[in-house]
Amino acid sequence: MEALRKSLLIFAIVTVIIQNKAMAAQHVVGGSQGWDESTDFNSWASGETFKIGDTLVFRYNPGLHSVVEVEGESAYKSCDTSSSVNSMSAGNDVVKLNKPGTRYFACGTAGHCDQGMKLKITTVTGNAPSNQAATSSTPSSSSAAPNSRRFSTVFFTFIAVILTIQMALVFQF
């Protein structure tokens, strides 16, 4: 019984670790350059896949910049930060991507948005944690999404089982 209990405990820990790694990515906006006028945010964003449950992190000198989330495409294009949905100025600001769709961010410092310091990202339905998948209303999402989530859950459970067996062998339960 002791061996079984240890195995179950390791199984649970391994499952949690694997699922967290697989399901929630952290995107540091602009990569190593961070949130800055010199960063090309279009090209940075085109190389990233934003999924539900992921986070954006804006890193910058709080005396120089800020982050203003604006409500739509027109405000984004014209750098109109008066329609802000949310604004942050701590210099290490985390934004949780909790539903599919496009979001728009700009720097609140005068002139910076016009110099290109703005970001448009689209969150896609990906390997969302099951509680968020159940509560978010996504009428436009395809029927493939629940299937891929089910597949990944089965896949990660399978990996966890294999790792548990290997650890049990290594530790000679």
Ligand SMILES: [Cu+2]
């Ligand atoms: Cu700025």
